Amino acid sequence: MDQTTPPAREILVHSLLAFWADAGVDCLYQDEATDRIAAGLSPPPRRVEAVAAPLRAIPGPPSADFGALATAKALAEQAQDLTALAAAIAGFEGCSLRFDGAATRAVFARGPANAPVMIIGEAPGADEDARGEPFVGRAGQLLDRMLAAAGLTDRVFITNTVFWRPPGNRTPTPAEQAVCAPFVARAIALVQPKMLLLVGGAAAKAMLQRDEGILAMHGRWFEWRSEDKGMELPAMPTLHPAFLLRQPAAKKKAWSDLVSLVQRLDRPDRPH
Ligand code: URA
Numbered sequence: 001m002d003q004t005t006p007p008a009r010e011i012l013v014h015s016l017l018a019f020w021a022d023a024g025v026d027c028l029y030q031d032e033a034t035d036r037i038a039a040g041l042s043p044p045p046r047r048v049e050a051v052a053a054p055l056r057a058i059p060g061p062p063s064a065d066f067g068a069l070a071t072a073k074a075l076a077e078q079a080q081d082l083t084a085l086a087a088a089i090a091g092f093e094g095c096s097l098r099f100d101g102a103a104t105r106a107v108f109a110r111g112p113a114n115a116p117v118m119i120i121g122e123a124p125g126a127d128e129d130a131r132g133e134p135f136v137g138r139a140g141q142l143l144d145r146m147l148a149a150a151g152l153t154d155r156v157f158i159t160n161t162v163f164w165r166p167p168g169n170r171t172p173t174p175a176e177q178a179v180c181a182p183f184v185a186r187a188i189a190l191v192q193p194k195m196l197l198l199v200g201g202a203a204a205k206a207m208l209q210r211d212e213g214i215l216a217m218h219g220r221w222f223e224w225r226s227e228d229k230g231m232e233l234p235a236m237p238t239l240h241p242a243f244l245l246r247q248p249a250a251k252k253k254a255w256s257d258l259v260s261l262v263q264r265l266d267r268p269d270r271p272h
Contacts, residue, residue: 068094068179076186082113085186089163095179097123097164097172105132106164109187111157116265118193119143119158120184122202122240123172129165134158139242143199146241150258155265157191159184161206177206185226188233194268196224196233197261200240207235214239219257221264221272234272236261 071094079085086108092098098106107124110133119135127137135143135158147153162172162180184207188196198204201214208222217237224235238257239250264272 065094065175065179069182072179072182076182079186079190082109082187082190085183085190089183092183095162095164095176097162097166097176101167102164103129105129107132107134107160108163109157109159110134110136112154113157113191115155115157115191116194117152117156117197117261118188118191118195119156119197119199120203120207121158121160121199123160123162123169124165125169126165134160135241138245139240142241142245146254146258149255150262152258152262156197157187157193159187161203171202174206177202181206181227185231188224188226189231193233194265195261196235197257198235198237200243201237203240204237208237214243218253219260234264 072092075088075092076085079088086106089108090106092106102124103126107128111119121135124134125137125139127140128134134140143158144153147156161177161184163183166172166176196207198207201217204214204217205211207224208217210217210222214237218239219236222235222237224233225231236257238261239254241254244251244254260272263270
């Protein structure tokens with residue numbers, strides 16, 4: 001018998017949907033698979049609208065709270081260095097995740113303040129919440145191994161699109177990401193990296209304001225622009241290490257993304 005309680009079941013369902021969304025499946029045709037080749041049928045019409053909504057994060061407010069966003073912008077602009085920025089984030093009360101999800105604290109960043117690459121992930125998980133640093137759980141350990149193999153250890157500054165753990169590790173909503181975005185942009189302005197590596201679909205979509213699946217976006221170069229268009233940086237989406245832990249066969253895709261990134265970093269004059 002299914003002993004799962006309703007809230008836990010909801011979290012499981014959202015986690016499964018997030019898994020499929022990470023894999024680039026952003027719509028469903030029907031509940032049961034049909035062998036259309038055997039049946040000699042043509043493909044069914046695409047019904048995106050009927051099923052796209054459940055693949056998004058659990059609904060939050062439809063758009064960012066403008067008061068909180070203005071506060072975030074003001075606090076971020078005032079921060080003159082990364083220590084001040086970390087303190088500003090820790091004191092910020094405008095993101096509901098601070099109260100709904102995180103058990104302990106804000107998780108800002110790790111890595112050298114002058115790193116040439118900034119990695120932006122989705123959101124802290126339980127291990128990150130406990131330790132106060134991004135990407136320190138199993139997914140983070142895999143990321144670190146890949147970075148070491150690519151010669152990128154100590155050349156990356158790592159942060160996330162939101163700074164508090166979402167409840168049940170769900171995907172952060174666009175509104176939660178939007179209210180944290182001024183802090184992310186300020187971190188980019190302070191670190192002045194040469195390029196961004198956007199880890200996972202939720203980070204890529206939020207940073208690039210695109211609605212493509214990560215399997216379509218990974219390994220391609222996009223241009224990230226700050227809201228005031230004052231800063232522009234090349235940005236590459238890649239697969240999330242949590243996805244790679246579930247789908248080890250996809251590791252070669254992520255590895256080839258890292259190789260392209262290192263090539264551009266070390267040989268910027270070559271065409272990409
Ligand atoms: N996944 C993320 O996207 N970020 C973290 O910090 C940890 C896991």
